[in-house]
Amino acid sequence: PLDKDELGTSTWGFLHSMASYYPEKPTTSQAKDMDKFFTLFGEFYPCEPCAIDFREDIKAHPPKTKTRDELAKWLCERHNTVNKKLGKPVFDCSKVHERWRDGWPD
Numbered sequence: 319p320l321d322k323d324e325l326g327t328s329t330w331g332f333l334h335s336m337a338s339y340y341p342e343k344p345t346t347s348q349a350k351d352m353d354k355f356f357t358l359f360g361e362f363y364p365c366e367p368c369a370i371d372f373r374e375d376i377k378a379h380p381p382k383t384k385t386r387d388e389l390a391k392w393l394c395e396r397h398n399t400v401n402k403k404l405g406k407p408v409f410d411c412s413k414v415h416e417r418w419r420d421g422w423p424d
């Protein structure tokens with residue numbers, strides 16, 4: 319089985335990649351589906367204490383699914399909430415596409 323940290327690192331990789339490749343201008347239906355995705359994700363994420371806190375967090379900060387940039391920034395902020403809780407460094411959300419889509423400049 320994956321431990322909590324391995325699961326977390328792989329999951330964040332998937333979620334941030336998904337956000338950075340989300341359409342720049344999604345249709346209304348895509349925006350609704352992405353909103354649902356995060357609700358369902360929070361329901362079934364297989365780390366119970368993580369999922370409980372994530373559900374609370376997205377209740378207070380619902381998914382922003384109108385554009386790619388908004389979604390990527392919103393998700394970065396959710397990850398930073400977890401980073402703060404765990405005493406990890408906060409990530410600069412202006413660099414989220416560089417990290418997860420475009421690659422760092424040389």
Ligand code: FAD
Nearest residue numbers: 322323326327329330367368371372394395397398400409
């Ligand atoms: P990770 O936090 O896994 O990050 C991986 C990489 O993402 C980093 O190396 C960095 O390059 C990049 N990154 C870091 N911050 C950001 C950001 N804000 N935006 C974009 N990219 C970023 N663990 C617990 O112990 N308790 C919990 O309650 C908990 N809740 C979680 C909830 C969710 C939804 C998820 C997906 C994971 C959760 N985890 C939790 C796991 C935790 O977030 C980490 O994944 C784990 O501690 C391993 O950390 P890491 O140092 O490998 O880096």
